[in-house]
Amino acid sequence: MAKEYNIARSGGHCVRCEKALEPKEAFVATVVEQDGALVRRDWCLACWEDPARGDAGELFGQWRSVVPEPAAKRRLFVDDDVLMNFFLRLAGDADASRQAFRFVLTLVLMRKRLLTYLRSRRDEDGREVWLLRQRGGAEHEVVNPELDEERIAEVTEQLGEILEGDLE
Numbered sequence: 549m550a551k552e553y554n555i556a557r558s559g560g561h562c563v564r565c566e567k568a569l570e571p572k573e574a575f576v577a578t579v580v581e582q583d584g585a586l587v588r589r590d591w592c593l594a595c596w597e598d599p600a601r602g603d604a605g606e607l608f609g610q611w612r613s614v615v616p617e618p619a620a621k622r623r624l625f626v627d628d629d630v631l632m633n634f635f636l637r638l639a640g641d642a643d644a645s646r647q648a649f650r651f652v653l654t655l656v657l658m659r660k661r662l663l664t665y666l667r668s669r670r671d672e673d674g675r676e677v678w679l680l681r682q683r684g685g686a687e688h689e690v691v692n693p694e695l696d697e698e699r700i701a702e703v704t705e706q707l708g709e710i711l712e713g714d715l716e
């Protein structure tokens with residue numbers, strides 16, 4: 549029953565030099581598409597800042613983070629801009645799992661009052677489409693994939709995994 553979202557978590561290694569990222573080390577996390585799935589790719593700072601590193605791919609998200617100490621409870625701060633950019637980058641994607649991500653991001657952003665629900669309509673395929681206003685004025689449409697609560701919880705957890713942070 550559970551839908552396979554097929555997100556690979558970061559392995560704690562730099563994607564380029566394959567060096568292990570050590571506790572307390574700063575690194576750059578990215579979310580890119582690979583073979584149709586969204587995957588986390590982490591970069592050590594040296595590789596990320598190397599002018600010769602090459603193209604990092606189309607980034608759905610990018611943020612700086614610090615490797616937590618092993619004993620520390622995983623509770624990293626996920627920046628609002630990262631969430632909003634992720635939301636924007638997923639616009640117009642017809643893939644069902646991306647739409648689920650985008651919808652759950654919408655719920656998170658509404659809770660943070662970064663998006664305000666305005667109204668909904670039915671599109672030509674009979675799907676419910678929400679119209680939302682971003683803080684600052686831009687309006688966005690989001691397809692409601694009509695997930696049940698269990699699926700929403702699942703997708704929220706997967707988002708938390710890919711972002712390695714707390715969405716509350």
Ligand SMILES: [Zn+2]
Nearest residue numbers: 562565592595
């Ligand atoms: Zn590296």
